[in-house]
Amino acid sequence: MQLRHIHYFLAVAEHRSFTRAAAALHVSQPALSQQIRQLEETLDAQLFDRTGRVTRLTDAGDVYLRYARQALHDLAEGQRAIHDVHDLSRGSLRVAVTPTFTTYLVGPLVEAFHGRYPNVALTVLEMSQERMEALLIQGELDVGIAFEDVSTADIDVQALLVETLALVVNRGHTLAKKRSIGLRALDDASLVLLTAEFATREQIDRYCRQHDVRPRVLMEANSLSAVIEIVRRTNLATLLPSTITGERDDLAAIALEPSLLKRTAVLLQRKGAYRSAAARAFVELALEHAAAHAARSEQRRTTTERASSKRGR
Numbered sequence: 364m365q366l367r368h369i370h371y372f373l374a375v376a377e378h379r380s381f382t383r384a385a386a387a388l389h390v391s392q393p394a395l396s397q398q399i400r401q402l403e404e405t406l407d408a409q410l411f412d413r414t415g416r417v418t419r420l421t422d423a424g425d426v427y428l429r430y431a432r433q434a435l436h437d438l439a440e441g442q443r444a445i446h447d448v449h450d451l452s453r454g455s456l457r458v459a460v461t462p463t464f465t466t467y468l469v470g471p472l473v474e475a476f477h478g479r480y481p482n483v484a485l486t487v488l489e490m491s492q493e494r495m496e497a498l499l500i501q502g503e504l505d506v507g508i509a510f511e512d513v514s515t516a517d518i519d520v521q522a523l524l525v526e527t528l529a530l531v532v533n534r535g536h537t538l539a540k541k542r543s544i545g546l547r548a549l550d551d552a553s554l555v556l557l558t559a560e561f562a563t564r565e566q567i568d569r570y571c572r573q574h575d576v577r578p579r580v581l582m583e584a585n586s587l588s589a590v591i592e593i594v595r596r597t598n599l600a601t602l603l604p605s606t607i608t609g610e611r612d613d614l615a616a617i618a619l620e621p622s623l624l625k626r627t628a629v630l631l632q633r634k635g636a637y638r639s640a641a642a643r644a645f646v647e648l649a650l651e652h653a654a655a656h657a658a659r660s661e662q663r664r665t666t667t668e669r670a671s672s673k674r675g676r
Contacts, residue, residue, distance in 0.1 A: 366438070367398065368398055368399075368401065368402040368405075369402075369431050369434060369435060370388070370435075371384070371388065371390075371395055371398045371399060371402070372399060372402055372410065372424075372427070372428075372431055373428070373431055373432065373435070374387055374388050374395075375395070375399060375411060375418060376411075376420055376424065376428055379417050379418050379419065380417070380418055381395055381396055381399075381413075381418060399411065406423075406427065408421075408423040408424075408427075409421050409423060409424070410423060410424035410427060411424055448639070448640060448641075449640050450640075451479075451480045451482075451483055451640055451641060451644060452482055453482050453483065454480075454482075454483045454484070454639060454640065454641040455483065455484040455485075455486070455641065456483055456484070456485050456486070456505050456506070456639070456641040456642060456645055457486045457488070457503070457504045457505045457506075458485065458486065458487050458488070458504070458505065458506045458507070458508070458645065459487075459488045459489070459490050459495045459498065459499075459504050459506075459507045459508070459509075460487065460488075460489055460490075460507070460508045460509070461489070461490070461491065461492050461495070461508065461509045461510065461561070461562055461563075462489055462557070462561060462563075462586075462587045463526075463561075463563050463587060463603065463604055463607075464508050464628065467604065467606045467607050467609065468508070468606075468628075468652075468653075468656070469487060469508070471652065472648065472649055472652050473485065473487060475648055475652060476644070476645055476648055479644070479648070480641070480644060483641050488504075491560060491561070491562070492507075492509040492510060492512075492513075492562045493514070495507045495509055495631065496509075496513065496514060496515045496518055496631070497515075499515075499518055499631055499632065499633045499636075500515060500517055500518070500633055502633065502636065505632070505639065505641070505642045505645075506630060506631070506632055506642055506645055506646060506649075507630070507631035507632070508523065508628060508629075508630060508631070508649070509562070509628070509629060509631055510562050510566070510626055510627065510628060510629060511626070511627040511628075511629050512562070513629070513631065517633060517634050517635075518631050518632065518633060518634060519631070519632045519633070519634050520629045520630070520631060521629060521630040521631075521632075521646070521650075522627055522628075522629055523627075523628045523629055523630050523649060523650065523653045524627075524628050524653040524656060524657055525625055525626070525627050525628070525657075526604045526606070526625065526626050526627075526628055527604065527605050527618070527623055527624065527625050528563075528566075528567070528570075528602050528603060528604055528605070528619075528624040528625070528626070529602070529603070529604070529605035529608075529616040529617055529618050529619060529624075530544060530549070530552065530600050530601075530602060530616070530617040530619060531591075531594060531600060531601050531602070531603045531605075531607065531608060531614055531615070531616050531617075532594065532600045532614070532615055532617065533594055533595050533596075533597075533598075533613055533614060533615070534612070534613055534614070534615055536598060536600065536615070538600070538615075538617055539615040539617075540615075541617050542617065542618060543617060543618040543619070543620045544617055544618075544619065544620070545620060545621075546574050546576055546619060546620075546621075546622060547576075549571070549576045549577075549578045549619070550576060550577055550578065552578045552579065552600050553578075553579050553581050553598070553599050553600065554578050554579065554580050554581065554582075554599060554600055554601055554602065555580075555581065555582035555583065555584065555590055555593045555594060555597070555599040555600075555601050556580050556582075556583055556584075556590070556601060556602065557583070557584065557585065557587065557590060558583045558584065558585045560585065561585075563602075563603070566624075566626055567602050567624070570624045574622055581599060582599060587603075590603070591603075591607070591614070594614065595613055595614070602624065605618070606656070628653075630646055630649060630650075632646075
């Protein structure tokens with residue numbers, strides 16, 4: 364059975380005549396009759412009573428008419444839905460992020476995406492990078508935001524932004540007014556860090572090993588918000604992206620010099636996977652947002668350096 368058969372059936376049912384239906388369809392009457400016979404053979408039922416002057420539906424034809432009309436209605440709705448999805452007036456998107464991005468990147472990005480595409484249903488999940496990669500491969504996620512150390516070959520990686528980790532303290536900390544500290548100062552620092560399950564902690568530990576730095580880790584937490592709250596309320600410091608302090612008056616970020624602790628944030632998608640319009644729009648917006656974020660960070664850095672230079676004169 365083809366869609367053409369349904370159109371032909373509905374035309375005959377509407378016009379109650381093969382001759383008038385054929386004229387409306389711009390086909391010959393024998394061709395139309397042949398198509399209707401094929402449909403009846405497929406359904407194993409006679410759909411029209413052809414014995415009178417007017418072609419009438421049989422009982423079977425009358426029942427089939429309701430379903431044929433519904434089928435065309437549903438197909439038309441499907442076509443409109445496809446247009447709406449392409450137009451982003453509807454759709455869905457599943458995004459995963461590693462925890463540190465939730466604090467400063469995901470909020471503004473989701474706000475911007477929802478502002479542009481308010482009818483796209485967005486699911487945002489916070490998880491480890493290992494689980495994120497697994498779910499991307501399984502097709503359970505559309506886009507991930509994580510780090511460049513990807514362990515799965517079947518994932519496409521697109522650079523998003525470069526994060527610089529800094530020593531983060533509260534404003535009452537003895538180091539709070541410093542712009543930067545040497546690495547050796549970390550040996551004397553008392554820290555609260557994320558637990559080992561986080562990519563951030565693995566990167567910090569690797570950095571410390573590479574530079575032979577041995578800070579005192581007095582507390583651990585498996586929540587970024589818990590780490591920040593501990594830093595706010597104690598004399599402990601932490602190592603987190605300097606951007607986290609950008610909109611917080613109660614925290615200060617102190618650069619590590621001369622060797623900065625940097626890492627590249629990336630967008631992750633499964634290789635060869637279908638990229639929906641919503642996913643493409645989200646990636647495009649994320650890149651725009653990251654570029655604007657980098658520009659603001661550079662502007663703040665330049666402003667801070669100029670202010671420091673003036674104070675030193």
